[in-house]
Amino acid sequence: MPATDKSPNKTYVEHLERGELAYQFSPEAGKPVFYPRVLCPHTGSSRLEWRVSKGLGTVYATTVVHPGEGKPYNVALIDCDEGFRLMSRVEDIAPDRVQIGMRVRLRVHRPGGEDDPYPVFTPEEGV
């Protein structure tokens, strides 16, 4: 494996800064890989292509966190249409109304300051 000049996470974050959710694809396995890494966990190969998700997915699992202070909020696992899963949250809807099977669309959240942008989702009707 050659030296790495840019970390997988750095590439991922740069895509988010452009408003994109990036993932890797292993041509040898014919499968997506997420989170980004330096080798494919299916084959061990370092051949991984970067792709950009269309940003559509389905809620796989969901919970509502009730913090000691502050309002309850959603945490969900989203299955993106390209076949990879990530943790996120569904916004623009009460956290307890987020349902497994719900169709959702990507929105890049930009917390500002030192924090990297990250992918959140919103309900998507009829997709």
Next chain:
Amino acid sequence: MGGLQRGSAAIVGVAESDLGQVAEGMSVVDLMAQGVSRALDDCGLRLKDVDGLFSATTQSRLSVVALAEYLGLDPAFTGSTIVGGSSFEYHVAHAMAAIEQGLCKVAVIAYGSTQRSVGRKQASVREVNPYEGPFRPFMPSSAYALAASRHMHQFGTTREQLAAVAVAAREWALLNPAAWEKKPLTVEGVLSARMVSYPFTVRDCCLVTDGGGAIIVTSAERARSLKKAPAYVLGCGQSTTHSSISNMPDLTVTGALAAGKAAYAMAKLGPADVDAVELYDAFTINTILFLEDLGFCKKGEGGAFVEGGRVAPKGSLAVNTNGGGLSYCHPGMYGLFLLIEAVRQLRGECGARQVKDCEVALAHGNGGVLSTQATVILGTSAAL
């Protein structure tokens, strides 16, 4: 043929350290040493007999080194595999392998935690995961809550069924003088408690206590000359399926399936042969998932299985007979206590909570967020 040899080693000594809220200033190694001293007394061996040392804790970076120094030992063999709460079930397999290979003769496996005294944040360093951290899951509860949401969606499991697990654990705990919880609990009491991460209230979640202990493993041959009846190690199995919950392949199927399969195969036993079932119940969903994956009921039927007091005292299957992590004790890495209770059940030492004619006991450890699963099947000489 390779692999561990069924019944080649036995657990001969077991003990808890002080539990619950320990004396001010007690260190995790103080608690390990208490456990070691009591476990040695339990089997009649002495510190100078110990030549294998295993430990895990979140509060000491090189815990086995700290423990060796504290005990004044230079052990021939050390192990400090740390894979979360199931570490101690892994240690049993590793100790057995070391004993079979002649690398040590008497192995101690020790644990200590003061997470109640020092606080959870002090007891366990949080690692930054850039793919989960921004969403502020309340870990580990939210990971298990996500698994529960999936089980409820796929199989119709209800919050009442989850609560039945907590109620059964409490009923067992009321029969265990060492248990932290002393008051009865109802399904309504679970459902109306403070919500943590839906569908879990605080009563669906394990306790936060101090505690520790130790167990002693030696060869089957040597075990027979010691004070108490040996608990032979009949089967061991492990599985690592993921680290973070977003990478768990299927949230309704755990590595307990593979770990249990391997342990049953080695033990030449099946779920119907098990008299006492000790499962790592960090959350109520765990008991349901592990009952399914270890073959005590079919996949998806765990919710119905735990209803009607089936896993409570006087139920048809004795599950988590000490009161479990939910009601007895949970210092953060509970796996050692499963082994301690399994051994005591096999010896018939459990008083009011004793399982009748207990010949085979299963201890199933869970680590991380359903990440590492390890099954140890123990048996009396009758099961050998």
